[in-house]
Amino acid sequence: MGQQIVNGLFLGSIYALFALGYTLVFGVLDILNLAHQAVFMLCAYVALALVLHLHLPMLLAFPVSVAAGGVLGVLVERVAFRPLRGRSDSNISGLISSIALATVLEALALQLFGPDVERFPFGVVPDRSLRLGDAVVSELQVVIIAIALAMLAALTYLLRRTVLGRRIRAVAESPAAARILGINVDRVIASSFFVSSALGGAAGILFGLAFNSVSPDMGRTVELKGLAVIILGGMGSMPGAAVAGFALGLLEVFTVAKIGSSYRDAIAFGVLFLVLVVRPRGLLGPAALREA
Amino acid sequence: MRLSLADVRRTFGGLKAVDGVGFEVDAGEVHGLIGPNGAGKTTLLNLVSGLIRPTAGAVTLEGRRIERLPTHRIAALGITRTYQNIRLFPALSAAENVLVGSHLRRSDPLWRRMVFAPGYRREEADALQRALSLLARVGLEDRARERASNLSYGEQRRVEIARALASGPRVLLLDEPTAGMNPSEVASIGALIKEVARAGHSVLLVEHNVKLVMDVCDRITVLNFGRVIADGTPAAVAQDPAVIAAYLGAEG
């Protein structure tokens, strides 16, 4: 029991980080950024390359690759979203253009790194484990959960207490009003893509470390799980995404333990489907957003 | 009476947008609905056309309760409308917009077109002809093939009226049909409204142009803060102290 809770929180922390990035952009732009998973994947590769080829310690490689993820996010916004702004069907065309960009980035990764799973070299991450009651917890799990929680706290602080956070919230509320208030809306949107993609990138690196595997298609499953998380949490809701991320992690771990591993993925989509049909605003989402 | 509203209420959050409104519109009558901005006029049209549901109260069309019916059923019973913030189908041409408006009156089923049944071309040509003659009625016969989004503001308003008339409505709801028009355009819309009413349609007209309202309306209901503050003939309403106060208050 204790073991499963730890495992669930561990998986959930990665889902939560990934989904927060998704939902941040959705909250600001009302657009689903399906290139998020490509950033997730590429950041894991960047971290891997820094460790393998530049022999950086993980402690340094992590922040550098997270920043690279942020920059990549700004690029994604420039290429796939900004040109569409103001088009009447921009929420569907943005979805499609981000799929297109994700495909291009995945192809680049395939060409550069090949289709095979790559691993971090031995000794990059701590491999000791400790006992917590009846649960065996690896140091890596503890570190990952801690990093995820720290980033959640940092994001909360950023959105609530800083000028940028206030501006992001203003743009999310109403871009037109924000513009009247003299806010540079384009720059705020770019900043939210930076933050969003940094979170997604961090999730990718942690995912790569946690399962010690990095591959061009590693983002695909997480992408769909992330959708389930933001729907469950309520589109655009940050606390919702965090809570739902952990909830899905726990739910999956318990499904594997009680029902069997083959239904693990069905849980996420079953939940997603049910929430959309029964309570479309999710756990903590604003009311009456998504029905015609 | 044809259309009647009884104690209709609608709240948004804590705001009472429409607060116990009741009035009646007879067949062939032009009924004006006026009041300061935010008085609840457009909300009332949204309620009658079924885009939103009332919190309480009854809307009755020829003796039949309609306020809980789906939007398309309300239209099928004979209520169509235009919009204050023009809502044409921008990618369609003016004629195609009017064709969409005639959806309810057309009976040519798809299978006849599929099997090239004899006469289907005639039915389609007739529908197009009706659409074109409606465009001619609003003075736009030479703009029929133009994309709606390329039309001028005043032209778009007139296409909306033609589109609404295309369904052969028993009640026509017009939401500020002359906004942004020049005086000669306003006069032609006024003449059109009278003509429509003479043909037996009822018209519920929301309008800011006081001269037009006084000119074409048989009766006028005045709203302020979601409540009826006056109701009667144009002459009576114009003398009403409550109306004068509301308008002066709104101006000041």
Add this chain to the structure above:
Amino acid sequence: MNAESLRDLWLTYQSTVAFIGLNGLLALSVYTTLSCGQLSLAQAGFMALGSYASAVLTLHTQAPFPAVLLAGTLVPALVAVPLGLPVLRLKGVFLAIATIGFGEVVRIFFVNLDFTNGALGLVAIPQRTHVLTIYGALAVALFVLWRIQGSRAGYALEAIREDEPAARTMGIHATAYKLSMLVLGAALAGLAGALDAHFNFMVEPSSYSFGRVVEMLVFAVVGGTTVFYGPVVGAAFLTLLPEVLREVGGRIGLQPGPLRLFVNGLVLLLVILFLPSGLVSLPRRIRRWLEARRAAAHAA
């Protein structure tokens, strides 16, 4: 060219020709819902239902092929009704996400279904699909969509795409139209699935992943979703392109897998940014550009 070499040529390209037809059908299945402004991504799930239903019939009964195809068409169409009623109330991105969820649930269902060999899928399905069968089906689908365009129903669909509430106030029963198009799309995807299963000998869950429906969407959007034949143009273009690229890319040392992915993504990106009405609008665009140039030349 003699008869022998013509036959060789046909054998070499037969499957490419078949795939153009199948991909055309799949692209049309995405187009049907897009034509009334709804982005449904359940099509891979519908296709899976059609493939499995038809393959099971062929493997376990003596049903004639037309009956098998009919079943492959009807099963997903029937599933689309109870799916569509709750889901079509959702708009835009939410409909897309809900239908992604449905598609994944279908795939995982077949991964776990022992009756159809789970993740391994069904094999040794007799090949019954002829290239002509595929093109017959495509022709029927195109005919139906051609007749819808410009009809009373066709205008209703366009009105819903442009402004659904306004369409409702014109008396258009938007839910019924949207549901009909979802069902039609499901039928087309199922038909394509049934044809595919009896062309490729096998059916496995992994071919109905999210990537598959994205591919269908790419075909439709690249070809153009404002006219009924656009999606087929897109499917043909993007099915042929990798064949050409394999030749070219091989010479400059690029692997075919990534190259195909890259080009698909790039073409989609360019089309959505610069040619929103798809490849089919290209001739008109070029004509306009030439006219403008000529006018400018006259002026000067």
